[in-house]
Amino acid sequence: MARKASLSGFPELLPEERVVENHVLDVLRRTFELHGFSSIETRSLETVEQLLRKGEIDKEVYAVSRLQEDDGARSAEKLALHFDLTVPFARYVVENAGHLSFPFMRYQIQKSWRGERPQEGRAREFTQADIDVVGEDALPFRYDVALALVIVDALSQLPIPDFVMRVNNRKLSEGFYLGIGLEDTAGVLRSIDKLEKIGPAAVAQLLREELGATDEQAEAALGLAAIRAEDTSFVERVRALGVRHELLEEGLAELAEVIGEASKRAPGRVVADLSIARGLDYYTGTVYETFLVGHEQLGSICSGGRYDALAATQKRTYPGVGLSIGVTRLVARMLSQGLAVPSRKVPSAVLVALTDDAGWSAAQDVADALRSRGIACEVSATAAKFGKQIKYADRRGIPFVWFLGEDESGAPTHEVKDIRSGEQAPADPAAWEPPHEDLRPRVTAPTGD
Incomplete structure (x- = not known):
């Protein structure tokens, strides 16, 4: 309380x-x-x-x-x-x-x-x-x-x-x-x-x-x-x-x-x-x-x-x-x-991480694509080490962290990590969906031991 x-x-x-x-x-x-x-x-x-x-x-x-x-x-x-x-x-x-x-x-x-x-x-x-x-x-x-x-x-x-x-x-x-x-x-x-x-x-x-x-x-x-x-x-x-x-x-x-x-x-x-x-x-x-x-x-x-x-x-x-x-x-x-x-204290299902400060606008593009499909998300404010950005998401209860990068040809890449399980996989900002139970905060009775 x-x-x-x-x-x-x-x-x-x-x-x-x-x-x-x-x-x-x-x-x-x-x-x-x-x-x-x-x-x-x-x-x-x-x-x-x-x-x-x-x-x-x-x-x-x-x-x-x-x-x-x-x-x-x-x-x-x-x-x-x-x-x-x-x-x-x-x-x-x-x-x-x-x-x-x-x-x-x-x-x-x-x-x-x-x-x-x-x-x-x-x-x-x-x-x-x-x-x-x-x-x-x-x-x-x-x-x-x-x-x-x-x-x-x-x-x-x-x-x-x-x-x-x-x-x-x-x-x-x-x-x-x-x-x-x-x-x-x-x-x-x-x-x-x-x-x-x-x-x-x-x-x-x-x-x-x-x-x-x-x-x-x-x-x-x-x-x-x-x-x-x-x-x-x-x-x-x-x-x-x-x-x-x-x-x-x-x-x-x-x-x-x-x-x-x-x-x-x-x-x-x-x-x-x-x-x-x-x-x-x-x-x-x-x-x-x-x-x-x-x-x-x-x-x-x-x-x-x-x-x-x-x-x-x-x-x-x-x-x-x-x-x-x-x-x-x-x-x-x-x-x-x-x-x-x-299940979490904030609406956000995704934190879009920053590799560097120059990538902030590209991260906003990802966020816009997710929000257009009803997926609540936020963009990291600073390009801190990924570990710190993941800890920030964990403290807020955000289940997924989105990473932007580039391949050898310079084309953009996208991966999303479930920070609870540690699983990380490629993702398309225009198509990716979180599991239904993670889309919004859920309220349940506590589970027994």
Whole structure:
């Protein structure tokens, strides 16, 4: 990792670390586009009023102003950096609805800013990769299933440990709480959301002290949260608890559809976990959280859910479902634990060596020929001894060194050396290609001993 930043929470990467991050971003872009998602980018700044309209805590929001701010600026004009991509996206949909085709499928990869205490997995400046599908007035539930499978596809292509997407449904949970007589369903969800941090006994105490739950109600709520399954068997386990409510049945059916299809296409990757609550109030149905197996203490690397009214106007409602991958969190763990290894730290596959300074222009001709075919290369700046030029390439991880010379008749000759194996052979600048695996830096999981 790069040295500790002088400004904590704003990470900076070394070139080889950036190779890993770019690999992650490239995989996500490619996968999202293969599934039909279009790319957009929203502005970094939003009005404070827009950012806080869903009740987010303003202590974490970074306000932005000019050094010579106008004291008479109206509050609606006060600006702040966005802390996620969902709220800006909701505004974008409303403002551009007349130019969009619904359902609108978008992906968005950008930085966000949040003023919280920095620690591993939590930075003040961080990159997110979001995918959402938004409908006009209605959105088919099958998109809830499809988005889970898109994320599984994307993460499966990365050099990371096994992962599990845990899925629940807010209707299921809220219907159950109503069925046992707990009316403050949002309060119960907030308490259940703390289960992994503080444990069941502390959550039961919260339910009793803050929400007035009886011992029996607290026990029932925790019993629901304890249910996990890799298939639709969770449905009967919930019904066995003896609670009945129309909203509960609706949530059971929706979650069964997600888990039923996912268990066929990605067995073991997507599981029902009825402890998943997601504390944000705007989620109304399916909720997702994704964890690396063996790295659960890192927290969720990909979260989201269904929101039926995040974006709305007086005439239209834009329901949606979305998931957000914490790219900075994921990459930080990949780097700190050595989960991913770049094949080299620079794009260059070839260093064109100099025999003497007079040959610099001819070396540039070789480089031009290689670059015209998409082969990244650089030309040595000085005609140092070949050994030094080879060492320079080795330090940068450049696999091939190109040598120019002349035969007995004075005609130019070309040879290329694989400095890893020591093999050297004649080469034609207009035709030579490196092996496919050497064309660009690759990122892989480390090999075992």
